[in-house]
Amino acid sequence: MIDDVAPEVAQLIADRRDGVARxxxxxxxxxxxxxxxxxxxxxAGKLGVFGHHSAGxxxxxLMIDLRDGTPAAEVPGRVAEIVSLLDPGxxxxx
Amino acid sequence: MTQPLxxxxxxxxxxxxLMTVTLTNSGHRTVEAADGESALAKFxxxxxxxxxxxxxxxxxxxxxLEVCRRIRRDSDVPVIFLTTHGEDIDQIIGFSTGADDYxxxxxxxxxxxxxxxxxxxxxxxxxxxxxATRLGEQGVxxxxxxxxxxxxxxxxxxxxxxxxxxxALAENPTRVLTREQLVERxxxxxxxxxxxxxxxxxRLRQRxxxxxxxxxxxxxxxxxxxxxx
Numbered sequence: 001m002i003d004d005v006a007p008e009v010a011q012l013i014a015d016r017r018d019g020v021a022r023x024x025x026x027x028x029x030x031x032x033x034x035x036x037x038x039x040x041x042x043x044a045g046k047l048g049v050f051g052h053h054s055a056g057x058x059x060x061x062l063m064i065d066l067r068d069g070t071p072a073a074e075v076p077g078r079v080a081e082i083v084s085l086l087d088p089g090x091x092x093x094x
Numbered sequence: 095m096t097q098p099l100x101x102x103x104x105x106x107x108x109x110x111x112l113m114t115v116t117l118t119n120s121g122h123r124t125v126e127a128a129d130g131e132s133a134l135a136k137f138x139x140x141x142x143x144x145x146x147x148x149x150x151x152x153x154x155x156x157x158x159l160e161v162c163r164r165i166r167r168d169s170d171v172p173v174i175f176l177t178t179h180g181e182d183i184d185q186i187i188g189f190s191t192g193a194d195d196y197x198x199x200x201x202x203x204x205x206x207x208x209x210x211x212x213x214x215x216x217x218x219x220x221x222x223x224x225x226a227t228r229l230g231e232q233g234v235x236x237x238x239x240x241x242x243x244x245x246x247x248x249x250x251x252x253x254x255x256x257x258x259x260x261x262a263l264a265e266n267p268t269r270v271l272t273r274e275q276l277v278e279r280x281x282x283x284x285x286x287x288x289x290x291x292x293x294x295x296x297r298l299r300q301r302x303x304x305x306x307x308x309x310x311x312x313x314x315x316x317x318x319x320x321x322x323x
Contacts, residue, residue, distance in 0.1 A: 006203075
């Protein structure tokens with residue numbers, strides 16, 4: 001939460017916010033099914049810190065579901081949902 | 095006073111920089127490491143006061159659990175694990191390696207600082223307690239754990255009351271304790287019998303002097319007693 005931190009920290013978060021989103025979206029689009037668990041693990045602990053709370057929560061849920069054996073058919077849609085949450089354009093909610 | 099040095103071990107450069115800025119902004123000094131091997135090298139090179147340690151450090155290095163195990167081989171420096179895992183089993187594994195605390199990412203910055211402060215305070219308290227287990231000066235050595243007193247390296251046989259009186263005075267050798275304070279420290283409450291206290295102090299002085307030690311429980315007239323003159 002940017003308003004919960006010192007100005008220098010808030011500035012760093014603001015500076016990195018868009019870059020973190022772009023990199024995460026690119027990683028999500030390129031990830032193979034085999035790479036997804038580690039990627040979700042990384043994004044779940046990172047996105048929320050840089051202000052992408054909805055995308056971070058979605059990554060955390062998918063991380064847990066992948067570990068618990070979610071149906072493979074659901075995964076591409078879940079990944080696309082996270083990408084859309086990172087997209088600051090129409091429909092983006094990050 | 096030197097500010098605590100915190101080592102941040104995190105493979106993600108954005109998170110690592112964010113934690114570093116958060117810590118320096120709050121008055122901590124920092125040293126950074128991006129993988130397990132460099133973490134161990136920098137730990138030995140810089141001797142940090144606390145380690146913030148991500149468990150997952152990527153596929154090409156030892157993980158945070160192993161880093162913590164190796165740190166624990168010869169150091170009790172506080173370690174706080176950072177991880178995205180949240181299950182109990184992960185916490186059990188984390189603490190069994192010797193971690194002092196455990197934070198689930200994403201971590202609120204104020205929570206991070208509060209936990210660091212709490213762990214450092216706890217460690218400082220333990221250090222002081224360990225130091226306080228041995229008291230004394232002028233040839234009188236008091237081991238509070240073993241409840242033994244040696245004078246010039248010779249063991250002195252004291253009663254429980256005599257030992258507690260000597261330890262109370264030695265805790266702060268320059269401070270004068272009143273009769274009431276001394277009695278409360280040893281018996282728990284002041285019951286108003288000066289003679290009883292004087293007898294114990296007199297016998298304590300005799301035992302220490304008989305072993306070649308200084309005159310203890312020095313009387314500060316009208317006030318109370320000090321460890322020595």
